[in-house]
Amino acid sequence: MNVITLVTDNHAGVLADVTELLAQAGVNIETIDASRVRDWAVIGLEVNDYAAALHALRGGPFTAFTSNILLVCIDDKPGALARVARILKDGDIDVGTLRIVGRDDACVLVALSANEHTKAAHLLRDVVVPRPAA
16 A cells, blocks of 8 residues: 655645645545644545546645555554564664554554565564455
């Protein structure tokens, strides 16, 4: 799964600006996560048309970053995320982003990006959610 992260100055209407720009490009937003960090708005997006979204956003007033994300399924109990973090630390993996994206009775879904994506996927192979076949 690929995630687009936007960083822009935080102002009233920033979400309207982003979502309208994507709508004009015919891009459907599948997930969105927005937060304020000091004076910036940080918005994480998963969309149905990654290339079209990047083209639209980079043509606007935004700084857009992309990253390849691992989706892992961990137990919903204390220490489960610490176990994942320890595995990555012991493997000398630097985590770029980490976000809990959902939970159900079976697990907590965590999306993360790492400096060494393939190595992180190997180390976390027991909890990585396999990508659907294309």
